[in-house]
Amino acid sequence: MSIVGRLYRTEQQFDFPALWKKALIASALIVVVSLGSLVFRGLNLGIEFEGGTSWEVIAPGASVAEARDALAGTGAVAGKIQTVGADSIRVRADIDDAGGAAEVTQALAALADVSIGEVSVTTVGPSWGDQITNKARNALIWFFVIIAVYIAIRLEWRMSLGALVAVAHDIIISVGFYSVFQFEVTPATVIAFLTIMGYSLYDTIVVYDKVREIGRRLGPTERYTYTEMMNLALNQVLMRSINTSITSVLPVLSMLVVGSFFLGALTLQEFALALLIGIIVGSYSSIFVASAIVAWMKEREAQYAALARKVHLRSGGSEGTRMVASEDAAPGAARTRPTADRVRPAHAPPRPRKKKKKKKR
């Protein structure tokens, strides 16, 4: 049976914990590269963050060299000139007075042989960008705090830590990608990064909710360690993760492809690119980062450490993650089953024998 078929029938069981260590190394490596690039290369920030003016005009057939000639004598001749899509010219320069900007507008309108109104112009004051950046940063901090509190209340504090680390991981890698390839960061990109956070959290919460459900059911049987239960949760949500990623990526891919056929769709494309990276990284991190962190912390909790020792003793000290037996994995199937090694407190009196012994299974 093919792996796709087994996945479809949810019969495929992966050993995710075995991959956690490799994933950790890979993640750490990418995060380091991202941070390094951020420190040494920085980000290619759009005028919205740095101040300045940008122009865009549809000028079929015009080349960058022609545009530069047309702009000779204006303040934008030293600026950044590029062609965008098939027929658009985009110019960016450090001009923030109205007079200088108008000259460039006129030159571009003449180049494209259109009226001045057909040239798109964006001017941003130098201090405005700082304010936008500050506001975004404040929003981010508040978001993190509120989300952490929310997850701690609805789930538990270890999970809010795991979720935040995973989100930070996603954002660092996505921003790092923009830094490494020096793609321009625009407000659309920022929105995309924020969406990435949303996706990543959503994925992570779905996994956490599942492992809690399984923990409540299988925990009392004392047959599986926390990591093994986490692995079951991951396997059970795997198809959901794959399907959700596919259905999320499809519209985004469509934005990316369709955008290249339309002239004014640059924002759409910028957005789609950032999202594509984010969705992939986000799905990865919910399975390999967020879950690993919580499992690691949980295994150090006294309750689960004792459980793990007990499970290991019983299973003859075998290493690695055992798969949860299918009759236990099924929801509603497993019941609390007292085992022989259950320890009762010494001072407790012997349990009175019931008249009718309830039959278990």
Place this chain on the structure above:
Amino acid sequence: MRRQLTFAIGAMIVALAGVVYTITSGNEPLLGLDLQGGASVVLEPEPNEDGSEISGEVLDQAVDIIRNRVDGLGVREPEISRQGSTILVQIPGVEDQQRAIDLVGQTAELRFRPLLQETVAGTPFASEHIALCAPESADDEEAMAALYSAPTPDADADECMVAVDRAGLGVQYLLGPAPLLVDQQSNPGARLTGETLETASARLQLAEWVVNISFKSGSPGIDDFNALAAECSNGTQVCPPTGTSPATGAFVGRVAVEIDGVVESAPTVGISNFDRGQVVISGGAMTERDAKDLALVLRFGSLPVELTPQESRIVSSTLGEDALDAGIVAGIIGLALVSVYLLVYYRFLGVVAIASLAVSGAMLWTMISWLGESQGLALTLAGVTGLIVSIGVSVDSNVVYFEHLKEDVRAGRTVRSAVERAFPIAFSTIVKADVASLIAAVVLYFLTVGQVRGFALFLGLATVLDLVATYFFMGPVIRLMARRDSMGSHPKRFGIPLVGVQTTQVSA
């Protein structure tokens, strides 16, 4: 059973009613100017001189004045709103966008100043006039001449000013200080500014465009203007004769209407006592547009606060419409791909998922149209992307439930019992995850500005409607479907593989 039927039908009726209402009332989504072309500018107030923040009341006042100014341009549906401590002006589809932005950004105080001398730019002013500006240091003529050799747009109302002309014809003016108001008791130190004006309008008078000005009565008002008019019509030292009055033929002085170092108009004044509603600026071969612009500036020249444009954006209509088309096409293709995937993978469950998407989509369209029509809330490109993204989020709610369902059926439950059991569990997961999205949307909405804010709003809206559609439509419909023999006994039709599943077994 009955409850589920009520929910499902109710949700469909609400969605349908919304669509019908939207169509019959003619509501349409209001397109942001990045989708239809236009001009937008973000204005930020300069803080007060003592560094304190500008009060919201003052900003609201400024918003009203700017709204009047933009309305004067005859633009359809301009949008002027306060966003926190800034003012956002959006003028869709305006013909000459740069002109609109300039006009809106004109925030400086309008002053009436006596004209001392008019020269070609670069020519020094006569020393006798300069001497008037600073009599106490008139002994150092050279220093004074240097002081007034270039435009001084930052000069205060009580100082002389070197101003330029509006049309940029290379003329420069030496203007005297704006005179003190006649009534110095209630307004000590106040000078002749736009405060004295009641209104101004352009009209056609004897085949010539003129601007008719109405002053307020008393002081500040017509009394103050007449005091200056008396000086000018007599050509005194304060307002020396610089032009011939067309009315009397006498050589008289001129009053300059100055804003931000630019002389909007400098008419000769031949009469010394005007009625407050009868001041007319005429001549100078004013075109209709000149006259209307001048009237606008006179009417709304002075704002209660100084505003600096922080971000101005002009989007050509071609690029805007293109972006809209791209957004729509991308949305449709994306939706089609998602639909095909859902159908192939989940069969009849997929049909329900698509129907659920349609229900929440219809509600969303109603909301967006209503918000656009009644609240002036525009759908921007960022909003459109937010909506395209929300397709994925909405589908996810379905996927979470369906996968739970499959898991349960695989464990040996019948489709019927699995459907009942899995919904509350899946819905609790969906709520937990959606609330996280909602928190993100709310935080972003209240703490950011501009594009990010628009995105947050539509993301939040889509998330709420996703919960509504899931709870009231998707869940009940699937439960109803599972009860039918043609469905409930055939897991395969639900996209649930048969291998290893005993459909007849009743769960313990």
